[in-house]
Amino acid sequence: xxxxxxxxxxxxxxxxxxxxxxxxxxxxxxxxxxxxxxxxxxxxxxxxxxxxxxxxxxxxxxxxxxxxxxxxxxxxxxxxxxxxxxxxxxxxxxxxxxxxxxxxxxxxxxxxxxxxxxxxxxxxxxxxxxxxxxxxxxxxxxxxxxxxxxxxxxxxxxxxxxxxxxxxxxxxxxxxxxxxxxxxxxxxxxxxxxxxxxxxxxxxxxxxxxxxx
Amino acid sequence: xxxxxxxxxxxxxxxxxxxxxxxxxxxxxxxxxxxxxxxxxxxxxxxxxxxxxxxxxxxxxxxxxxxxxxxxxxxxxxxxxxxxxxxxxxxxxxxxxxxxxxxxxxxxxxxxxxxxxxxxxxxxxxxxxxxxxxxxxxxxxxxxxxxxxxxxxxxxxxxxxxxxxxxxxxxxxxxxxxxxxxxxxxxxxxxxxxxxxxxxxxxxxxxxxxxxxxxxxxxxxxxxxxxxxxxxxx
Numbered sequence: 001x002x003x004x005x006x007x008x009x010x011x012x013x014x015x016x017x018x019x020x021x022x023x024x025x026x027x028x029x030x031x032x033x034x035x036x037x038x039x040x041x042x043x044x045x046x047x048x049x050x051x052x053x054x055x056x057x058x059x060x061x062x063x064x065x066x067x068x069x070x071x072x073x074x075x076x077x078x079x080x081x082x083x084x085x086x087x088x089x090x091x092x093x094x095x096x097x098x099x100x101x102x103x104x105x106x107x108x109x110x111x112x113x114x115x116x117x118x119x120x121x122x123x124x125x126x127x128x129x130x131x132x133x134x135x136x137x138x139x140x141x142x143x144x145x146x147x148x149x150x151x152x153x154x155x156x157x158x159x160x161x162x163x164x165x166x167x168x169x170x171x172x173x174x175x176x177x178x179x180x181x182x183x184x185x186x187x188x189x190x191x192x193x194x195x196x197x198x199x200x201x202x203x204x205x206x207x208x209x210x211x212x213x
Numbered sequence: 214x215x216x217x218x219x220x221x222x223x224x225x226x227x228x229x230x231x232x233x234x235x236x237x238x239x240x241x242x243x244x245x246x247x248x249x250x251x252x253x254x255x256x257x258x259x260x261x262x263x264x265x266x267x268x269x270x271x272x273x274x275x276x277x278x279x280x281x282x283x284x285x286x287x288x289x290x291x292x293x294x295x296x297x298x299x300x301x302x303x304x305x306x307x308x309x310x311x312x313x314x315x316x317x318x319x320x321x322x323x324x325x326x327x328x329x330x331x332x333x334x335x336x337x338x339x340x341x342x343x344x345x346x347x348x349x350x351x352x353x354x355x356x357x358x359x360x361x362x363x364x365x366x367x368x369x370x371x372x373x374x375x376x377x378x379x380x381x382x383x384x385x386x387x388x389x390x391x392x393x394x395x396x397x398x399x400x401x402x403x404x405x406x407x408x409x410x411x412x413x414x415x416x417x418x419x420x421x422x423x424x425x426x427x428x429x430x431x432x433x434x435x436x437x438x439x440x441x442x443x444x445x446x447x
Contacts, residue, residue, distance in 0.1 A: 057415075058407075062410050063375035063376075069403040155279070155281070158280035159282065159376070169283055172283070173286075183290075190283045
């Protein structure tokens with residue numbers, strides 16, 4: 001047993017990079033899949049819309065932790081050996097895709113239908129309507145909540161510690177196992193998370209105020 | 214070729230049921246106590262003096278910007294390391310209540326802000342005391358306005374309660390992990406677990422929507438007429 005010292009804080013900060021990488025990777029993948037889910041939900045076909053709605057219901061009705069277990073054990077079940085990082089990335093990407101997809105869908109649907117009609121009367125194709133008329137307006141509406149969601153995503157990367165990825169929370173557990181000073185260790189871990197998440201929350205709130213005016 | 218096998222389910226369904234019951238009770242407790250904290254902190258942030266506002270903001274920001282898993286570790290391992298021991302289930306409940314309190318405080322604050330000041334003035338002119346004004350005039354209207362986001366928050370708390378399995382609180386996820394470690398049917402167990410959580414969240418959502426209709430029947434009429442006005446606008 002030893003004291004909680006600067007070396008441990010350095011170790012925690014070193015592990016934080018995995019938290020950051022995991023967040024960025026799942027944010028990127030989740031955005032790509034989220035665009036897909038958003039478009040599927042906007043589809044005119046009832047069947048495709050229903051399938052997308054089911055995917056969203058599953059993603060929002062199952063805890064991220066269970067999604068992570070499913071990705072970790074499910075891929076092993078299918079005979080694919082995945083690293084904890086890969087499994088966490090897949091689960092968190094799905095989690096992000098479902099929530100971001102819903103944020104973006106509601107932003108697009110809140111654009112007045114007259115905008116679609118006006119752009120259609122200018123004989124723009126569907127893709128042109130989307131790219132030049134709808135999306136630029138929807139982005140302004142969706143940005144504050146999308147940025148706010150990044151905080152949720154960063155916080156949920158702590159779940160990766162459960163399947164053994166040595167990110168910030170897991171590093172905290174390792175330090176705690178050596179020092180037995182759980183209060184100081186996990187408080188430090190919480191402060192590091194706060195330093196990552198709070199600026200993102202502030203940006204989200206700033207954008208919200210800006211859009212409201 | 215390996216097929217999914219669910220034979221274990223018949224020997225272990227009572228463990229799962231017991232876990233699901235614990236999850237339900239944890240959720241109800243966390244949402245009830247969390248809402249109480251949320252009302253108080255929301256009120257502090259809405260109409261407190263500088264000290265109350267700062268304390269409320271610090272609490273809300275500290276909880277909303279750190280993971281629940283780490284909060285649970287601080288409450289369970291951290292407090293016991295400084296000499297304040299809690300059993301897993303009480304620790305889990307405390308963690309969830311503190312978490313739910315911070316999120317619902319923001320929702321309640323928005324609710325209080327949505328009430329026009331004229332309501333308060335009207336209540337004053339009827340000689341209602343400050344407490345009466347709050348209980349009979351402000352709170353019911355605020356609750357009606359925020360019922361939908363508050364319900365969403367309750368469902369998120371139910372899902373988040375899976376995290377307290379990591380401080381060995383015996384709820385649904387912990388029950389599934391226990392079965393998994395006995396039967397080694399990890400994928401099947403977690404598929405069943407996901408289905409159970411999905412069912413729980415659908416049931417909870419239905420109950421909350423029904424409660425909203427029961428307690429705030431006028432809300433439906435308002436929403437319907439707003440919808441009609443919008444379609445007429447087109």
